Amino acid sequence: MNEFALPAFWLNGGPLRSLLKVLNREGEARVVGGAVRNSVLGFPPGDIDIATDLAPERVERASRRAGFAVHPTGVAHGTLTIVAEGQPFEVTTLREDVETDGRHATVRFTDSWEVDAMRRDFTMNALYVDAEGHGVDYVGGYRDCLDQRVRFIGDPAARIGEDHLRILRFFRFHAFYGSGAPDAEGLAAVRAHKASIASLAVERVTNEMMRLVKAPGAADVMDEIAAEDILAPFFSERPAADCYRALCAAERKTGRPLSETLAFLSLVRFDGPAFDALATRLKLSRRMRGRGLAAVAAAREMPPRSVPHVRALLYEHGADAFTDGLIVALALGADVIDLPTLLAEARKWARPRFPVGGHDLMEQGGEGGAELGERLRRLERMWRDSDFSLNRQALLALDREMVDTQAR
Template sequence: MTQLFDALGGVADTRVVGGAVRNSLLLEPIDDIDVATVATPETVARVAKAAGFHVYETGLVHGTLTITIAGQPFEVTTLREDVTTDGRRATVRFTDDWARDAGRRDFTMNALYVDRDGVGSDYVGGYRDCLDHHVRFIGDAGQRILEDHLRILRFFRFHAAYGRGPFDAEGLAASRAHKALLAGLAVERVQHELFRLMGAQGAVDAVDILVAEDFLAPFLPMPLSSAGFRALARVEAAAGRSLSPVLGLVALVQFDVDAFSAAATALKLSRKRRDRGLAALRAAREMPPRSAPHVRVLLYEHGDQAFCDGLLLALAQGVDVIDVGRILRDARAWVRPRFPVSGADLLEQGAPSGPEIGVRLKRLEGVWRDSDFLMDKDTLLALDRAHLEKDA
């Protein structure tokens, strides 16, 4: 960061802005560092390249460059103000007015600036809101939403992540008044915001409103269940886990396989996310484990992640499970055993190759699994020979 200030600070006023400042004040982890500067993108690129930094034109039309220093990316944006907006995109013009740049942002706590000497600038009352954990739109909430419709979901997401107490009344009223605008958003953007919201520590209260007032109706199969989401959040917290957004979606659609599949398609989930949800639902149907050996059988069949996910989904649906903490600890420590018999081993025993080999392997694997994975190779092969002799 110091290197970037050294390079840009010599040609233009440059300050850190947004999430890094907000999270520093709230003692939250800092993921990304965004930088605002009076310098034009061309000047930023020239100065950065001269300093030996890597420069990427990631958002040049809006004045944004990504500069990488020793592997650390910094998003550097020239001060700007909106010229036109249509709810999804904006055309901008550059400015040297910090207050105008602040005024076009979404929430007051995201419009704080700090220069290289640690001196802060607050043009919209964000410092007090930040310390009060009050998520408030800058200026007129309705106008901010009309500029970018996604700000409705961002309002709920930021309150879930950083807010305390009731929602900002003006922001909530504006979000309700304009919720129909959500239907015109790209599904990918909705998925990104919704998943970040569901993973936030205060997600339950936000989801209660989103579900009760049908904010998500354009994207998810109805009806939704905030009660299921709340139950899952409770059992995840009791298990010492952060709530997984994928499992949160499963709970929202009432733990139904068909509804989850429809939701996954509607939100354009990645295959990885879709598969995790479906695997968790399959495992949940076999809960609760009846014994310690049954735990290991279920782990073998489903894998440790799906087993743990399925166990928590079952708990959220009211299934009674004894000693959940121990089961989860054992699952995390579990190492999948390797089935000791191969197809080549069976070919050596006799009988022709082909589909029958697979049938024999599957039969032996079931016997091995039911023995709590204790039968060794020689014993299993002896059982196979006995079966061959019986069928001869």
């Protein structure tokens, strides 16, 4: 066991101190996991989770006596959500795995902090700190944080056998917190057991991938994921790591955060039908599917040829799809001139209202139905091609001329 000091400001937060004080009257409670890891690495703490040697029923009794709300969010695994002074905390009893099948675990409670640490996935996630900032490390995670090394606890193959999702988590954590090449022993275990990912529920894989593609170092780990064909059960072809890297570069030019939708689109080489099929396999939302296909459609017309063409594309596709299409085009190698101006135009775009409707045209004669729809579409194209300068009177005059011509 190693000890360390964590002078973190968030440990002095009122709700956290209040809850730890309540739990420490009955037993012992420490902050564990991501908040500790992030603070050692210099990141914001994020969600604050607590481990305790108290059984769940004792945690509940002590919390209710203190006036805190208690929600049994994962009581079968020893987890309660305690809302202290308006702030929620997950409080989990120390535990060990009794039986695992790669997807679910049966646990039993323990009073051993070291046993609890050994059941976790990576060393940097098994750090504990008390209310005074005194940290305890049973697995070498503190040094691994300082070295930016993502390392499985104990035998990597055993950790993967307990939960197959740890194959993807290994890559995600390295993309967020690692430096240099991935840990060799961990990578070897991932390669050896990659077929087990097929047993996972697709929702878990999709959720993990959504988080992975947003990581700062994801482009490098995506090369490894593609080379090893880690996602073979869910992708019909190897993910296009080169297109994903190009998308990351394009998004950086815009200054906006990477879009998960465009990331998935890049992994199938920005191909519309392939993305549509992937969206079905990964159970992506209708919104994500629609956004990806809209981006592909807009990208086909990029880059704009002129200022009027910019406005025409904005009108046709909308500001969001216009921007997405522009980024996809950049990633595909299009020569986009004055990108900041184009992005600014999209941000300030207000869609103009087409000044005529079907009732206006019916008053001028002609048939309804499909013929009326075609007249409206024709006028709208003419209006758009005029850079929206044709007013209502001009458009109706053009329509009358066409109706008269057809009548003759």
